[in-house]
Amino acid sequence: MINNTQSKGSAIKGIIGTKLGMTQVFDANNKVVPVTVVSAGPCVVTQVRTVEKDGYQAIQLAFGAIDPRKVSKPEAGHFAKAGVTPRKDVAELRTSNAAAYQVGQELRADVFAAGEIIDASGISLGKGSAGVMKRHNFSGFGAAHGVDRKHRTSGSIGNRTTPGRVFKGKRMMGRMGVEKVTVQNLSIHSVDPVANTILIKGAIPGAIGATVFIRSASKFAISETITKAGA
Numbered sequence: 001m002i003n004n005t006q007s008k009g010s011a012i013k014g015i016i017g018t019k020l021g022m023t024q025v026f027d028a029n030n031k032v033v034p035v036t037v038v039s040a041g042p043c044v045v046t047q048v049r050t051v052e053k054d055g056y057q058a059i060q061l062a063f064g065a066i067d068p069r070k071v072s073k074p075e076a077g078h079f080a081k082a083g084v085t086p087r088k089d090v091a092e093l094r095t096s097n098a099a100a101y102q103v104g105q106e107l108r109a110d111v112f113a114a115g116e117i118i119d120a121s122g123i124s125l126g127k128g129s130a131g132v133m134k135r136h137n138f139s140g141f142g143a144a145h146g147v148d149r150k151h152r153t154s155g156s157i158g159n160r161t162t163p164g165r166v167f168k169g170k171r172m173m174g175r176m177g178v179e180k181v182t183v184q185n186l187s188i189h190s191v192d193p194v195a196n197t198i199l200i201k202g203a204i205p206g207a208i209g210a211t212v213f214i215r216s217a218s219k220f221a222i223s224e225t226i227t228k229a230g231a
Helices: 073-082 132-136 218-230
Strands: 014-026 032-040 043-049 058-065 087-094 117-123 128-130 174-176 180-192 197-201 211-216
Touching (some): 014 058, 032 211, 180 218, 211 218
Antiparallel strands (some): 014 032, 014 211, 058 087, 117 211
16 A cells, blocks of 8 residues: 655645556657656545644545455445545645545546656565665775675674674665655656556656556645745
């Protein structure tokens, strides 16, 4: 279950979708543009949060069919209250325009338009066990004579008697990937309302078939809010 939130900003939009893969298209100047194809939605609004009741404004989006038997009773009750069938993924989107949405409303790819700037979040590819040079960009040891055969190791990981332990969070080798990654300020190349797909310039996190969360770019939304406040 996705648990994303978007704070600050004005009328921020968002949608959950499935990454279909990458391809390339031609722009107006006949130049090749690498794009990621996302099957966006359909998503349904399962909850609208208000300042009076929740202390902030937001909408909750649900996406993806799931067997009702695989949903817990609290989740099943939540979907039943919204009058929709159980969904696989749920995400919350903070927006000052929450009052414009209604519970049960369906959102599709056409919530966005070509040229809009967005942020894309997803679970990155798993790359297995990796050393510190690949996982954390360590420089490693020198490659000249006189260095033991430990060129790609991390070196010292702490003191001896004091404190006598390795501090939690120490950057070491281990599993790489399979974590939430957000790529900011991507541009939408085009939107196909019929096929319900969005073409995003560049790459976004996740494997083919992975669930991704697309929303209005937070940095642009914050700058818009500052501009309005100073106007």
